[in-house]
Amino acid sequence: MPxxxxxxxxALTAAAVLLSAAAAGCGGGGSExxxxxxxxxxxxxxxxxxxxxxxxxxxxxxxxxGKWECATMKAPxxxxxxxxxxxxxxxxxxxxxxxxxxxxxxxxxxxGPGGSGxxxxxxxxxxxxxxxxRYDLVSFDPRGVGRSAGVRCESDAxxxxxxxxxxxxxxxxxxxxxxxxxxxxxxxxxxNAPRILPHVRTTDAARDMDLMRQVxxxxxxxxxxxxxxxxxxxxYAHLFPKHVGRAVLDAVVDxxxxxxxxxxxxxxxxxxxLDNFARDCVSKSTKCPVGDSAQDVExxxxxxxxxxxxxxxxxxxxxxxxxxxxxxxxxxxLYSKELWGPLxxxxxxxxxxxxxxxxxxxDAMNGRSENGEYSNITSxxxxxxxxxDKQRYDVGQVxxxxxxxxxxxxxxGEFLAWGMLxxxxxxxxxxxxxxxxxxxxxxxxxxxxxTGDPATPYAGAxxxxxxxxxxxxxxxxxKGQGHGAYGSGNPCVQNSVNGYLLDGKVPPAGSxxx
Numbered sequence: 001m002p003x004x005x006x007x008x009x010x011a012l013t014a015a016a017v018l019l020s021a022a023a024a025g026c027g028g029g030g031s032e033x034x035x036x037x038x039x040x041x042x043x044x045x046x047x048x049x050x051x052x053x054x055x056x057x058x059x060x061x062x063x064x065x066g067k068w069e070c071a072t073m074k075a076p077x078x079x080x081x082x083x084x085x086x087x088x089x090x091x092x093x094x095x096x097x098x099x100x101x102x103x104x105x106x107x108x109x110x111x112g113p114g115g116s117g118x119x120x121x122x123x124x125x126x127x128x129x130x131x132x133x134r135y136d137l138v139s140f141d142p143r144g145v146g147r148s149a150g151v152r153c154e155s156d157a158x159x160x161x162x163x164x165x166x167x168x169x170x171x172x173x174x175x176x177x178x179x180x181x182x183x184x185x186x187x188x189x190x191x192n193a194p195r196i197l198p199h200v201r202t203t204d205a206a207r208d209m210d211l212m213r214q215v216x217x218x219x220x221x222x223x224x225x226x227x228x229x230x231x232x233x234x235x236y237a238h239l240f241p242k243h244v245g246r247a248v249l250d251a252v253v254d255x256x257x258x259x260x261x262x263x264x265x266x267x268x269x270x271x272x273x274l275d276n277f278a279r280d281c282v283s284k285s286t287k288c289p290v291g292d293s294a295q296d297v298e299x300x301x302x303x304x305x306x307x308x309x310x311x312x313x314x315x316x317x318x319x320x321x322x323x324x325x326x327x328x329x330x331x332x333x334l335y336s337k338e339l340w341g342p343l344x345x346x347x348x349x350x351x352x353x354x355x356x357x358x359x360x361x362x363d364a365m366n367g368r369s370e371n372g373e374y375s376n377i378t379s380x381x382x383x384x385x386x387x388x389d390k391q392r393y394d395v396g397q398v399x400x401x402x403x404x405x406x407x408x409x410x411x412x413g414e415f416l417a418w419g420m421l422x423x424x425x426x427x428x429x430x431x432x433x434x435x436x437x438x439x440x441x442x443x444x445x446x447x448x449x450x451t452g453d454p455a456t457p458y459a460g461a462x463x464x465x466x467x468x469x470x471x472x473x474x475x476x477x478x479k480g481q482g483h484g485a486y487g488s489g490n491p492c493v494q495n496s497v498n499g500y501l502l503d504g505k506v507p508p509a510g511s512x513x514x
Contacts, residue, residue: 034083036074036075036076036082036086036211036215037211037214037215039073039074039215041071041072041073041091041215041216042071042072043069043070043071043093044069044070044071045058045067045068045069045070046058046059046068046069046070046092046118046122047070049116049118049119049146050146050147051369051373051374051375052116052145052146052147052150052152052375052376053116053118053119053141053146053147053375054116054119054367054369054375054377055369055371055373055375056119056369059092059122060122062094062097062125063097063129064097066094066095066097067094068092068093068094068122069092069093069094069095070090070091070092070093070118071090071091071093072088072089072090072091072147073088073089073091073140073208073211073212073215074086074087074088074089075087075088075089075143075207075208075211077149077195077196077199078198078199079199079203079204079207087143087148087149087196088147088148088149089140089141089142089143089148089208089212090118090140090141090146090147090148091118091138091139091140091212092117092118092121092122092138092139092140093105093136093137093138093139094121094125094132094136094137095136096132096133096134096135096136097129097132097133098133098134099133100133100134100502101134102134102135102136103134103135103222103502104135104136104216104217104218104219104220104222104245105135105136105137105138105213105216105218105222106128106131106135106136106137106138106222106223106224106501107138107139107140107209107212107213107221107222107223107224108120108121108128108137108138108139108223108224108225108226108229109139109140109142109223109224109225109226109228109229109232109233110124110139110226110227110229111226111227111228111229111251112142112145112227112228112377112380112381112384113142113145113202113228113232113380113381113384113385114144114145114376114377114378114379114380114381114382114383114384115145115228115377116141116145116146116375116377117139117140117141117142118139118140118141118146118147119146120139121137121138121139124487125137127486127487127489128224130494130498130502131224131498131501131502133502134502135222135501136216138212138216140208140212142200142205142208142232142380142384143196143199143200143204143205143208144193144196144200144380144383144384145376145377145380146375146376146380149193149195149196150376150379150380151189151192151193151196151197151200151376151379151380151383152192152193152376152379153185153186153188153189153192153193153378153379153382153383154184154185154188154379156372156373156374158188159366159368159374159378160319160372162181162185163324163325163328163362163366163368164319164320164322164324164325165177165178165181165324166178166309166322166323166324167324167327167415167418167419168309168323168324168414168415168418169418170309175395178418178421179395179421182421182422182424182425183425185382186382186425186426186427187425189379189382189383189426189427190427193379193383194427196383197383197387197427197428198387198428200380200383200384200387201384201387201388201431202231202232202235202384202388202435203235203239203431205232205384206232206235206236206239206240207239209221209223209232209236210236210239210240210243213243218245219245220243220244220245220246220443221236221240221243221244221245221247222245222246222247222501223236223244223245223246223247223248224247224248224250224501225247225248225249225250226250226251226484226486226487227250227251227253227455227456227483227484228253229249230249230250230251230252230253230447230456230464231253231255231435231437233247233249233445234249234253234255234435234437234439234464234467234468235435235436235437237437237439237442237445237468237472238435238436238437238438238439241439241440241441241442242441242442244439244442244443244445245443246443246444246446246500246501246504247443247445247446248445248446248448248486248497248500248501249445249446249447249448249464250448250484250485250486250487250497251448251450251453251455251456251483251484251485252447252448252449252456252460252461252464253456253460253464254456254457254459254460254463254464255434255435255436255437255460255463255464255467256434256463256467257434257460257463258389258391258433258434259385259389259391259393259420259423260391260393260401260420263405263416263417263419263420264401264404264405264408264416265457265459265460266412266416266454266455266457267405267408267409267412267413267416267417268408268409268457269453269454269455269456269457270331270334270409270411270412270454270455271408271409271410271411271412271413272452272454272457273334273452273453273454273481273482274298274301274330274334274409274411274412275294275298276452276481277297277333277334277340277343278291278294278295278297278298279294280340281294281297281340281344282294282297288344289344289348290344290347290348290351298410298411300347300351301330301347301411302410302411304326304347304350304351305323305326305327305411306323308321308322308323308326309322309323312355313350313353313354313355314353314354314355314356315355315356315358315359316355316356316359316360316363319359320355321350321355321356321358321359324415325355325358325359325362326350326355326358326362327411327412327415328361328362328365328366329346329357329358329359329360329361329362329365330343330358330361330411331365331412331454332361332362332364332365333346333361334454334482335454335455335482335483336482336483337480337481337482337488338482339361342357342361343361345357346358346360346361366378382422382423382426385422385423386422386423386426386428386430387428387430387431388430388431388432388435389423389430389431389432390429390430390431390432390433391423391430391433392423392424392426392430393420393421393423393424394421394424395421397420398417398418398420398421401417401420402414402417405417437464437467437468438467438468438469439468439469439472440469440470440472442468442469442472444472444473444474444500444506445468445472445473445474446473446474446476446496446497446500446506446507447461447464447465447468447473447474447475447476448461448475448476448477448478448485448486448493448497449461449462449475449476449477449478449485450477450478450480450481450482450483450484450485451477451478451479451480452479452480452481452482453482453483453484454482454483455483456483458477461475461477462475474506474507474508474509475509475510475511476493476496476497476507476511476512476513477510477511477512477513478490478492478493478512478513478514479512479513479514480513480514485513490513492513492514493513496511496513
């Protein structure tokens, strides 16, 4: 969710977005005869992450003397020409710790699209220590992301200006400025990364994962996909159903939706999360500091955003907190119940004329570090979505849909509606109306839905189960809040997932955790 184009599937797990973490790949070898499945990876200590991966220090050592190792895998630039030019795919791993016999590598994708797995896995690795007893934990920067031929559309200074724009234009002048900014951003992508843009589709990343499986020496792919990672996992299962080992999809994308339907679903999802935040605040024994009732909490937020549209307030110097930045920051906080406290504090500050906390939350969403450098999550997110999605929308379509989006969410609806224009001037045609995840013959896939998920609404889990095909997917429900389920620490969810991944015990279909 790193841009005013909309909130569509762009954030990683909320904890990981706010953490600075580890880093990217070293050099990797290739085979002399051009058979990329025979390449040997040159695993080395991980360096500090690049700016494109989010910056920060090199990853800390693991418990019990373990360490993070990085390598680069060669993959075809164009999977239609597998013997042609190659690109490097940055990888990271932590070896299995035991006890118990090693099963293989467990490959993670944490979402986006556009998030660096190389920097995210060390940031959240403690959540998966139980799984490391029998798996090497592995993640990667998908093509177009971080050090894997990362797409870069604008400079840091240009991105600062880009994120200051009004993403919900109210008149002809604001609409013209918004469209000009979108065209300029998209032109920058084409100018700076013309070679990779046609080759960053999710199907390309899925083929990279099957190459990765072979290079890592695994007869099957063991996989944990979160958010957009569930779409990637579903596409992999469609392309390689017989290669699926044990797979978990958490925070599940609805693979049947168009971008318009997805954006409308997210409007409803974030509105539900906002409603839950407001009710939680006023239900506590201490007085809610940002409203006397749940409706009052939301009315005050709406008034704040209207005021910011007319007159931004000081944010993080020299930038000011705009309506767009505040909306983005509020949405970021709704990704995790752990961030409801900072959201409350940020709203209190903003009502007093201080926009620093909400801007810090917005910066986290956009991939901006404290030193003013941006990761490439915005550029990669747009590049992958636009390469995947065939639909291209125009202003007239958006304006006709605005009432429906406003009804779905008075706060987030317009923001998401205007975001549908993000691919309108894209240089590369989109691949399909929606991803194909039909995977007959696949091993069981555990699909985990969260009833309070704002970014990937709960209904998407059942749609994924149905789309994967009869006898493939098993659905597990968590009655919780925030984006995703396993990372919440809920014992029921974690025991169910761990039992499947570690011991092959598939939970009963329709199991519910609360």
